[in-house]
Amino acid sequence: ILAFSGEMVEPVAHPGVQRFRFSWDAHPETYVLLCLYSCSRQKVKKIALGLFPIVSWLPAYRFREWILSDIISGINTGLVSVLQGLAFALLVNVPPGYGLYAAFFPALVYFIFGTSRHISVGPFPVLSLMVGGVVVRLVPDSSTGNGTSTNMSIINEERVMVAASVTFLSGIFQLLLGILQFGFIVIYLSHSLISGFTTAAAIHVVVSQLKHYCLKSTPHFLLILQTLESVFSQITDTNIADLITSLLVLLIVFAVKELNDRYKAKLPTPIPIELIVTVLAALISYFVNFEERFNVAVVGKLEEGFQAPVAPDVGILQKCIGDGISIAIVGFAVAFSVAKVYSIKHDYPIDGNQELIAFGLGNIVGGSFKGFASSTALSRSGVQESTGGKTQVIWVVTFLAAVFLGLDIGLATAVAFELLTVVIRSQM
Secondary structure (H helix, E strand, O other): OEEEEOOOOOOEEEOOEEEEEEEOOOOHHHHHHHHOOOOOHHHHHHHHHHHOOHHHHOOOOOHHHHHHHHHHHHHHHHHHHHHHHHHHHHHHOOOOOHHHHHHHHHHHHHHHHOOOOOOOEEEOHHHHHHHHHHHHHHOOHHHOOOOOHHHHHHHHHHHHHHHHHHHHHHHHHHHHHHHOOOHHHHHHOOHHHHHHHHHHHHHHHHHHHHHHHEOOOOOOOOOHHHHHHHHHHOHHHEOHHHHHHHHHHHHHHHHHHHHHHHOOOOOOOOOOHHHHHHHHHHHHHHHHOHHHHOOOOOOOOOOOOOOOOOOOOHHHHHHOHHHHHHHHHHHHHHHHHHHHHHHHHHOOOOOHHHHHHHHHHHHHHHHHOOOOOEEEOOOHHHHHHHOOOOOHHHHHHHHHHHHHHOHHHHHHHHHHHHHHHHHHHHHO
């Protein structure tokens, strides 16, 4: 006979029967299992509220107080998310239009299942770069021919399937970790580790984009020194129009973002400089005819509507199990660290296990619709706010390992080093 209460006590002897009291807090997973056998209305409600957080907060939504600010914030965030989706698709090495799927479906799923009120879910450069590494490893440029339009179309289709499959796999891992109550794993990824890893990934992002300034091809996702060597060996082939456009955009965006930060108390809403620059650049490119006059690559026509969902390729899944695990853990760790900062700042709870379920379902749905892995759209100021750790040695080791060994091996090295420091400090 099992009796359940809030504390553990010694078993009470009865003739032929033993009575135990069990703690729900110590064993939350047992609560779900036993509910299958002895359900009550209160238990069903508690599980439903845990799995579907929207059920608890939506009825309490203060429509008149919050709707205007939410609309303004939603429009600005949505526009930036769309632009980032188009841009980060280049890191994944798939056509830009597929970045829109990665920006839409995970955000919709997180709206229903997520517990954070402030993070913006969508494409994230670190994950995009990691997915891009899998894509070019399994489908290199020379895999299907001589670079004609037909062959490039075939390459793009194969790459889209690889990106979707590894995203689906990472979502499966996240969902399983959430169901099995493994949300605590984030405590082994400190703020310093996440900060160092993200900074190193930013270096990889910058270097990976240098190939778009050259007319010749550069290797994808090699070690950073090899990529730089290839780029500098072809520096005379740099497309001057691409280079000037990129530098102007970087300068303008950086300057306006500094103004937004300096005068944020006086501005009713930040200046959406990304949107303004994108519209102006597109208009100038169209009327000046950059594509024909200066050989500047353009996004081109985007497909209308959504494509039908597809099942992942089993053969691809078997080749990228390790990549799926890395993407799942990194995506969750970064998102949870940012969500935790906002939850503390605004005084509301978040559930690590439910976050795993939310991101897992988001990546499963996104991968099914040919999107790629998503996490939190993390700004640089958000990283600085959420990564104020004191263990700078871990930051340095993570940064150097991720830069010179690659993101996947660098992450494993950093985690191993951090666990080693934990063991050493526990013995002192």
